[in-house]
Amino acid sequence: MKVELRNEIHGGLPPHDDHPYRSGVWRPQYREYDAWDLDVEGEIPDDLAGVYLRNTETAVFEPAKRYHPFDGDGMIHSIGFANGEATYANRFVRTEGFLAEQEAGRSLWAGITEHPSNAEADHGWGARSMMKDNASTDIIVHRGEALASFYQCGELYRLDPHTLETKGTTEWGGFFPQEGVSAHPRVDEHTGELLFFNYGIEAPYMHYGVVSPAGELVTYIDVPLPGPRLPHDMMFTKNWTILNDLPLFWDPEALASGYYSNVFRRDLPSRFALVPRHGSTEDIRWFEADPTFVLHWTNAYEDGDEVVLDGFFQHNPTARGVDRTANVDSKHKGFETLDMNVLQARQHRWRFNLVTGETREEPLSETCSEFPMINGQHGGRSYRYSYNALCARGIFAFNGLVKHDVETGSETFWHAPEGTFVSETVVAPRLSSTAEDDAYLLTFSCDMVNDESHCEIFDAADPTVGPIARVRLPERISSGTHATWAPASQLT
Numbered sequence: 001m002k003v004e005l006r007n008e009i010h011g012g013l014p015p016h017d018d019h020p021y022r023s024g025v026w027r028p029q030y031r032e033y034d035a036w037d038l039d040v041e042g043e044i045p046d047d048l049a050g051v052y053l054r055n056t057e058t059a060v061f062e063p064a065k066r067y068h069p070f071d072g073d074g075m076i077h078s079i080g081f082a083n084g085e086a087t088y089a090n091r092f093v094r095t096e097g098f099l100a101e102q103e104a105g106r107s108l109w110a111g112i113t114e115h116p117s118n119a120e121a122d123h124g125w126g127a128r129s130m131m132k133d134n135a136s137t138d139i140i141v142h143r144g145e146a147l148a149s150f151y152q153c154g155e156l157y158r159l160d161p162h163t164l165e166t167k168g169t170t171e172w173g174g175f176f177p178q179e180g181v182s183a184h185p186r187v188d189e190h191t192g193e194l195l196f197f198n199y200g201i202e203a204p205y206m207h208y209g210v211v212s213p214a215g216e217l218v219t220y221i222d223v224p225l226p227g228p229r230l231p232h233d234m235m236f237t238k239n240w241t242i243l244n245d246l247p248l249f250w251d252p253e254a255l256a257s258g259y260y261s262n263v264f265r266r267d268l269p270s271r272f273a274l275v276p277r278h279g280s281t282e283d284i285r286w287f288e289a290d291p292t293f294v295l296h297w298t299n300a301y302e303d304g305d306e307v308v309l310d311g312f313f314q315h316n317p318t319a320r321g322v323d324r325t326a327n328v329d330s331k332h333k334g335f336e337t338l339d340m341n342v343l344q345a346r347q348h349r350w351r352f353n354l355v356t357g358e359t360r361e362e363p364l365s366e367t368c369s370e371f372p373m374i375n376g377q378h379g380g381r382s383y384r385y386s387y388n389a390l391c392a393r394g395i396f397a398f399n400g401l402v403k404h405d406v407e408t409g410s411e412t413f414w415h416a417p418e419g420t421f422v423s424e425t426v427v428a429p430r431l432s433s434t435a436e437d438d439a440y441l442l443t444f445s446c447d448m449v450n451d452e453s454h455c456e457i458f459d460a461a462d463p464t465v466g467p468i469a470r471v472r473l474p475e476r477i478s479s480g481t482h483a484t485w486a487p488a489s490q491l492t
């Protein structure tokens with residue numbers, strides 16, 4: 001392996017820190033590398049071409065009070081593949097907040113579990129304002145650029161997908177919305193359009209927009225909601241964009257007093273907005289379904305008169321029944337809602353009938369999983385396979401994957417070795433791919449036994465046999481959340 005250490009970032013955490021999201025599998029990484037001629041077990045396939053990108057939330061300075069993993073600054077990892085070779089780089093996103101805190105040598109913004117007024121800074125971002133936009137949630141590729149997003153609403157930070165040089169923020173011709181963009185914009189690989197929404201605490205509480213393949217904001221409309229909501233993700237079909245108003249949101253009474261606490265209203269339905277891709281506010285069709293909260297959607301497509309939406313129905317979105325006083329490591333108290341096994345997140349299907357206005361819904365699986373990935377060529381179109389993360393118990397980390405055939409209902413599993421955790425697993429179609437699962441699966445692993453990380457490469461047709469190749473990284477990386485695959489054809 002050839003490795004160049006490019007930078008070492010100045011951090012400021014307590015000595016012997018044992019916070020569960022700043023130690024162990026979440027141990028922050030401060031060194032930035034470029035690496036090539038990487039050590040490989042097995043062989044990197046010749047027909048794997050593109051870049052796998054992963055965002056990791058990395059604690060640099062301790063917030064004034066409590067720390068939550070979503071407070072970490074965005075560090076992106078990039079591994080590019082071409083002609084059976086791989087190159088790797090990792091870099092912090094040089095956000096305005098990251099640079100200001102590096103300069104100050106301490107946190108200037110409060111963590112998300114604290115009131116924003118605890119910020120030392122005089123400005124901020126986010127649906128509740130005065131937060132640090134840390135660009136540490138998602139990473140997507142649009143118009144050949146990597147875009148890093150904030151878990152509430154903020155800027156989209158642009159990076160070179162190979163070198164990870166931060167190139168400023170998206171401007172969209174001067175029309176980037178002042179309300180920002182939520183964590184999960186979506187790119188339709190068939191059209192090159194970027195679809196997004198944002199949300200906030202002032203009416204109309206949500207907006208929806210479309211950015212053209214040329215980088216112009218061509219649609220931006222109000223999506224009026226009954227009050228402030230906490231939507232995390234969106235989905236699309238060929239003709240429709242699907243937004244949501246789910247009954248887990250900021251308690252209005254607390255909000256009126258200036259505080260932010262969540263309430264789940266089991267007496268309210270889940271509501272889904274179907275918006276024609278380039279439609280207006282008046283064109284929105286609303287559908288109702290059973291109350292739940294959904295963190296991530298898998299896919300959606302059109303089927304005759306129906307729009308079909310798959311995602312992860314939380315059967316216990318407020319972590320009810322968890323004994324918060326006993327049998328829970330005190331370090332982990334307050335983080336129960338990060339455990340998908342507690343939330344009982346299971347793949348689910350909604351069918352919205354455009355003729356009758358009715359919704360039908362059904363569970364697709366009894367398996368607790370989340371963070372689904374599909375072959376991006378099937379995004380918004382009919383599909384058969386999703387690859388979902390299996391979630392470790394008691395900590396926000398993944399310890400395996402399930403290939404879910406949503407046509408037959410069959411599921412096949414790969415469990416990581418004891419002490420190894422993996423990441424959201426992306427689907428990389430082979431060059432000249434001939435079938436939906438004629439592809440590779442890529443994931444970064446954290447091996448806590450040997451203190452090392454690999455990029456693990458699986459055959460998507462049968463991930464149960466384990467990695468067919470393992471590419472070693474210079475240093476064990478931190479855990480994190482979202483990832484993406486950009487085929488070489490999207491990077492030109």
Ligand SMILES: [Fe+2]
Pocket residue numbers: 137183184232295296481482
């Ligand atoms: Fe997410």
